[in-house]
Amino acid sequence: MNPAKVSRNRLSVHTDLPNIGAAGAVDLQRLGYGTPQDLIGADPVAMYFRLCTITGKRQDPCVLDVFISVTRFMAGEQPEVWWHYTEERKRLLSDGERP
Numbered sequence: 001m002n003p004a005k006v007s008r009n010r011l012s013v014h015t016d017l018p019n020i021g022a023a024g025a026v027d028l029q030r031l032g033y034g035t036p037q038d039l040i041g042a043d044p045v046a047m048y049f050r051l052c053t054i055t056g057k058r059q060d061p062c063v064l065d066v067f068i069s070v071t072r073f074m075a076g077e078q079p080e081v082w083w084h085y086t087e088e089r090k091r092l093l094s095d096g097e098r099p
Helices: 023-031 044-055 064-076 082-094
Strands: none
Touching: 023 044, 023 064, 023 082, 044 064
Protein backbone atom coordinates (compact mmCIF):
# COMPACT_ATOMS: atom_id res chain seq x y z
CA MET A 1 0.00 0.00 0.00
CA ASN A 2 1.11 3.53 -0.65
CA PRO A 3 2.59 4.79 2.63
CA ALA A 4 0.45 7.93 2.45
CA LYS A 5 -2.69 5.76 2.60
CA VAL A 6 -1.69 3.50 5.48
CA SER A 7 -3.81 3.54 8.61
CA ARG A 8 -2.70 2.02 11.90
CA ASN A 9 -6.40 1.44 12.60
CA ARG A 10 -6.62 -0.94 9.65
CA LEU A 11 -3.85 -3.53 9.73
CA SER A 12 -5.55 -6.85 9.19
CA VAL A 13 -3.73 -8.12 6.09
CA HIS A 14 -0.21 -7.63 4.76
CA THR A 15 -1.35 -5.37 1.93
CA ASP A 16 -2.47 -2.88 4.60
CA LEU A 17 1.24 -2.28 5.32
CA PRO A 18 3.30 0.44 3.64
CA ASN A 19 4.99 -0.70 0.40
CA ILE A 20 3.36 -4.14 0.41
CA GLY A 21 1.40 -5.30 -2.62
CA ALA A 22 0.31 -8.77 -3.65
CA ALA A 23 3.84 -10.11 -4.30
CA GLY A 24 5.19 -8.71 -1.04
CA ALA A 25 2.28 -10.25 0.84
CA VAL A 26 3.15 -13.65 -0.65
CA ASP A 27 6.77 -13.21 0.46
CA LEU A 28 5.70 -12.39 4.01
CA GLN A 29 3.48 -15.48 4.06
CA ARG A 30 6.39 -17.61 2.77
CA LEU A 31 8.42 -16.31 5.69
CA GLY A 32 5.72 -17.39 8.14
CA TYR A 33 4.21 -14.04 8.99
CA GLY A 34 0.46 -14.56 9.05
CA THR A 35 -0.54 -11.06 10.10
CA PRO A 36 1.08 -7.62 10.15
CA GLN A 37 1.33 -7.90 13.94
CA ASP A 38 3.61 -10.95 13.53
CA LEU A 39 6.27 -8.57 12.15
CA ILE A 40 6.73 -6.80 15.48
CA GLY A 41 10.32 -7.39 16.52
CA ALA A 42 11.28 -9.08 13.23
CA ASP A 43 14.80 -8.57 11.85
CA PRO A 44 14.52 -7.29 8.26
CA VAL A 45 18.03 -8.45 7.29
CA ALA A 46 17.36 -11.97 8.53
CA MET A 47 14.01 -11.91 6.72
CA TYR A 48 15.72 -10.95 3.46
CA PHE A 49 18.35 -13.68 3.60
CA ARG A 50 15.79 -16.26 4.70
CA LEU A 51 13.62 -15.35 1.71
CA CYS A 52 16.67 -15.81 -0.55
CA THR A 53 17.15 -19.27 0.95
CA ILE A 54 13.48 -20.23 0.68
CA THR A 55 13.24 -19.17 -2.96
CA GLY A 56 16.67 -20.50 -3.90
CA LYS A 57 17.72 -17.23 -5.49
CA ARG A 58 19.08 -13.86 -4.50
CA GLN A 59 16.22 -11.42 -4.15
CA ASP A 60 16.41 -7.87 -5.41
CA PRO A 61 18.07 -5.82 -2.64
CA CYS A 62 15.09 -3.45 -2.72
CA VAL A 63 13.12 -6.22 -1.03
CA LEU A 64 15.29 -5.55 2.01
CA ASP A 65 14.32 -1.87 1.82
CA VAL A 66 10.68 -2.93 1.94
CA PHE A 67 11.31 -5.27 4.87
CA ILE A 68 13.02 -2.46 6.77
CA SER A 69 10.06 -0.18 6.03
CA VAL A 70 7.43 -2.59 7.32
CA THR A 71 9.34 -3.68 10.43
CA ARG A 72 10.02 -0.06 11.35
CA PHE A 73 6.38 0.81 10.77
CA MET A 74 5.26 -2.06 13.00
CA ALA A 75 7.74 -0.83 15.63
CA GLY A 76 5.87 2.49 15.71
CA GLU A 77 7.66 4.66 13.16
CA GLN A 78 5.84 6.69 10.53
CA PRO A 79 5.22 4.98 7.19
CA GLU A 80 7.89 5.83 4.62
CA VAL A 81 8.38 4.98 0.97
CA TRP A 82 10.66 1.96 0.60
CA TRP A 83 13.48 3.93 -1.02
CA HIS A 84 13.77 6.01 2.13
CA TYR A 85 15.71 3.01 3.52
CA THR A 86 18.01 2.38 0.53
CA GLU A 87 21.06 4.12 1.98
CA GLU A 88 20.63 2.26 5.26
CA ARG A 89 20.39 -1.05 3.39
CA LYS A 90 23.53 -0.25 1.42
CA ARG A 91 25.39 0.42 4.68
CA LEU A 92 24.09 -2.80 6.23
CA LEU A 93 25.11 -4.93 3.28
CA SER A 94 28.46 -3.20 2.81
CA ASP A 95 29.27 -3.86 6.46
CA GLY A 96 28.93 -7.55 5.67
CA GLU A 97 25.89 -8.01 7.88
CA ARG A 98 24.49 -11.48 7.47
CA PRO A 99 22.11 -13.44 9.69
